[in-house]
Amino acid sequence: MRDSYNGFLALACLGLFSQWAIMIMNGSLRLMLLTAWTGIFPDGIPLREEWTRIWIVDLALRVLVAFFGAILNGVESNEFGPYLCLVDLITTIVVFSMMFLIEDRRDRGKGALRHPSCWQMMLYFFGAASIVPVYMRLYLKNRLSPRLEVPHNQARALPFTALWCSVLSVPLLLPVALGASVSRIQVGIVVWLFSPATVGPFQDLLSTLMSKSNDINSSTNEAARPIAIAYGIVGVLSAVVHFCVVVFTFVSSKLRWSDIYWPIHGVRSGPSLMTDGALIFIQSGYLFLSICVLALGYYVLKTENLSATHTLLGSLHGWRALLAHTALIAVFGPGAGLALLLGRKEITAASTIAARKGN
Template sequence: MHRTSPTQLLYLGAIGAYTLWGIAFFNGTLDRMNAAIEKGVMPDGRALRSTYTGYPLLDGRLTYLSAFYEVLSNSLTTGPRLLFLDLNFVLSSTLLWVFIESRRRGVRNISLRHPVPFAMLWNALGAAFIQPLYFYAITQSQATTRDPTIPLNEAIALFVTTIPTLLFPLFLFAPSYLDWSTYEHHGYIAKFLGTPFLMVVICVSTIALMWPKFGLVSPKDAKKPNEDKKWIVASYAMAGVIAAIVHIATIIACLQSLDGDINFTRLFVPTLSKVSSLSTASGIHNGTVHASILPVEYQKLVEGYHIFTQFDTIVVTFSCIVFVHWLLSNQGNTKTPGSKNMSGSEIKELASLVVGSVLIGPGAAGSFALAVRESRLREEKPTGKLQ
């Protein structure tokens, strides 16, 4: 079996761009949302919030994004909301992954040192499009070969930042569970879109609190060069546990629910003909209390964005598997020169990632695997030419 390759991430980014935006264009989802934005009213009659910052250009973009996120996170549907919840906890885990990679002493590339703009982009343009490309950029770095360690004060701050980062999706879903108004819900969605910056604020604030002890950047202790490792491993483990809980709860809901809107195929298997086939108010959401009252145009909008989320989930899952497996198999300069095929241990690790992604989700499986990788990194001795 051929090795996983960074090039596969480029292919996945291209697939993500098409499956998200190409399909949304061809099935009319973008036209429906544009019409709703132009009218300022959703097809079910709810008004769209149009003012957030007072800057028209920024508010226009926030209006579009808030409408998209609100359709998938409100209480009018069950299946689409459940899948979107699961996906966002996966993305919270991957946000932590790239933030940890950015803090390694060996990072030289400014785009890898500051991942927040790219996290904002995948929230705005679709993770299946942007995230594989950013993962690819990380695979091209020699940061871990130079020095995989992280300053101790930053490692501690990363651990402190982990739980808030993993709970950021609550900005999206808490308003609907608490039965807040659409206007308030849109406001919290806008706040969610800024959470990558909030993550940095929390991290920097924690570093500032430790200033008297460590200074701006704690020096590397020659006697204990890997004292940061336990904090990083703990961060990965915490991310894995939380992402696993959410994914397992999603799977259990699919298996136990009598609601026709919540089952495995409904959540995870895209049905491209679904949008065009809707002609009556009962076209989707069979078994939900809302099916008989939602206008057909709103149902089509929901279904179009649910398909968007399904492909987002599929591509993100494959991207996580490829990215994490490549990192596991390519520590420093340990890659076997000229070898195109995986070793037996690499095949087992890939199989574990695939099975884990199904059972506990890609966010959890990847986080646990990266915790293992962290120990391997500290066993490497930098050799060879660095770029």
């Protein structure tokens, strides 16, 4: 298992290079910083400069608004590839958001997996390719064996929080699809950036209400079901979005699969440089999310003795499970793969804990 820790650290370093170093080398990061400093996009679109009246915070927000604005502004010029990639990436990140929340509630206030909103905002601010591998390393180290349960009142609130997490992407993705003005699109970006701060209070409010109105002395297996349902909600959303994007790509005469998902391509000069640089950034993030989910699936299946057994039949069973996991990611995306993997693991772990307790 120690090799897996080192592997995810190496993946995080490679992800950091694939996102930030590439942006530095192709010049898109410099152009993005220049846009944030001057308040004008390369194509002349104005960038709102004041958000909080705290200069350093506003500068950071301007950089992020410039980044996402470079992708969203392309829709007006009929460049749908970057937008479709962003939609798929964001709905995939929703599954990781649920993972962050559930693992925090499993052992709240302790360990490196606490503060889910901080993890999610780091993912937004620094990129998925470097943050998610670090989180996966900590997850394997602290959560792979079934030892800790999510409190029952917290578990029962999770399906509703999953719905809440699903709609938090609306301020980012919907305005541009509805043809909103540039200023409203930029406001939506900032609202979305700070939306993770609402997830924890929303979950706690619902769990408090449910602890007062319901009997929380349910069995371990019953407590695991709402967690699996929560993963199912965000997993289905991610799967539907990914499948629709892929289908649209194949039926479109102007788009190719590689235009949306493959980060190895050149950048154009001029105003399109920032859009191309941002696209490579999110494509790398999506690619590394897929790799992380594949790797996590391998270690979870190995721990459950599906791929680590020494018998021929067990070995074939394990490889079939791993192949099915890979096929699921290929068809429905890493978000669906992660949701199914963790939901299934939750039920399996609950059965193990219940057997130990005798309930």
